[in-house]
Amino acid sequence: MSTVTLKNVWKEYGRDVVLENINLHVESGEFVTIVGASGCGKSTFLRMLLGQESATRGAMELDGRPMPDEPGPDRGVVFQKYSVFPHLTALGNVLVAEELGTTRVTGRLFGRRRREARERALKMLAAVGLEQAAGKYPSELSGGMQQRLAIAQALMKDPKILLLDEPFGALDPGIRQDMHELVRELWERQGLTIFMVTHDLKEAFELGSRLLVFDKVRHDPQAPGAYGANITYDIPLSHTTPHPSVYRAVGQRLGVDPYPSAAEEEG
Template sequence: MIEVEKVWKRYGDNTVLEDLSLSVKEGEFVTMVGASGCGKSTFLNLLLGTQSATQGEIRLDGEPIAAEPGPDRGIVFQQYSVFPHMTVLQNVMAAPALAQSGITGRLFGRAKREANQAAFEMLERVGLTASADQYPQALSGGMRQRLAIAQALIAKPRILLLDEPFGALDPGIRNDMHVLLKNLWASFGLTVFMVTHDLKEGFSLGTRLWVFDKRRHDPHAPQAYGASVTYDLNLATTSEDDYEKTLAQIDQRTE
């Protein structure tokens, strides 16, 4: 589904990503870990289309991935990307409303009823129907991330991009969000790319784990070389012993 061929990303003299070549099948759940500033979020932006590769190409179904965000790719950030002046239901209705009616975001008649029903059904999937008429400031952090996920999924994307979506949540709430995300991934048939700083989260959620790190270092020119994927693990075939050993190795490299 996704082919990454010899991708580099530079900002002036700063090389962030270096010679990435990877392929991902539809339905995989790829978790991405690595030290801060090693290019994980940059790679996510390349997939989203908000940035372009300096060299190389990313293809979706054999065609260059669109160089702008589209309905085939949904994204959830660590910071809550919701509209504070809209109710929970209106927040979820916003994406289909803008897609159908343009910048005014106003729907009428049948179109409005259908958008309302679709949004309410999505809130049911993420456990927010009781909060449909509340405003985001009345929600807990976990509930706001449920709302952000509902916003991302209402357009029925094939690919879900997650940039540390649970990093600001308490451990108990994170566990609940893990269960929700796994259920949504399976029921919607999504292909997921998730950035996380938590190695155990990466191992427990994904079917595949990528570790971003620099293969080359120059102490006199620290920005000369970029990160690539130094580990690409199929988590379905990783035994408990291999898991512990690999976790220790990766933990040392990503501190």
């Protein structure tokens, strides 16, 4: 059980409105992909779900209770980069997830409990296809492997919600495809609720079970910060490919090519 409810949520920085009047209800087990033009507040939205930032108005609820206003183990996260600890090996990175929170003073496990945690960590590494790389430091891993590791680390805590902030934005297209399969498989098997921000429209359509498009409805050319973004499209996705007209409509709305080439995705 992990429903997310937002009621009339606003986010403002001083006089600049980033998000205005967001209402949203997400059921347990949904895979929500979020797209929008750059600067439309989709990353801010994710940071608010994470607890890194708080809403200036309105209520955010997790399972019907107010969402904690700092990051915690109920919400896992994978960022585009800096998601894993550079000073720990792959195994250490997954193991540390088990150690933090269980031991208050030392932050380490010893003896039998450590062996058990190690077993679980190795199993998790195997689940993301990293069993061969357990002893390597992140700097020795490829970009795709680092993101696999970050996902494994986040899943160790059994988070209610998994937040992905453009997790595959820096990866090559081929590797990105592998990652899609991995995330899809983990989502289906573990019944996670996932929020994923991406700027790849194709990825957003193919991966999620529900697509949110963030965009500004109103513009004031004299005061660009006067109005914030809202959810302009909320599209339930069946796992069949959507009709091309849907792609085109969303693409036009955002002013992007719905079938971007690899070169354009880099930005």
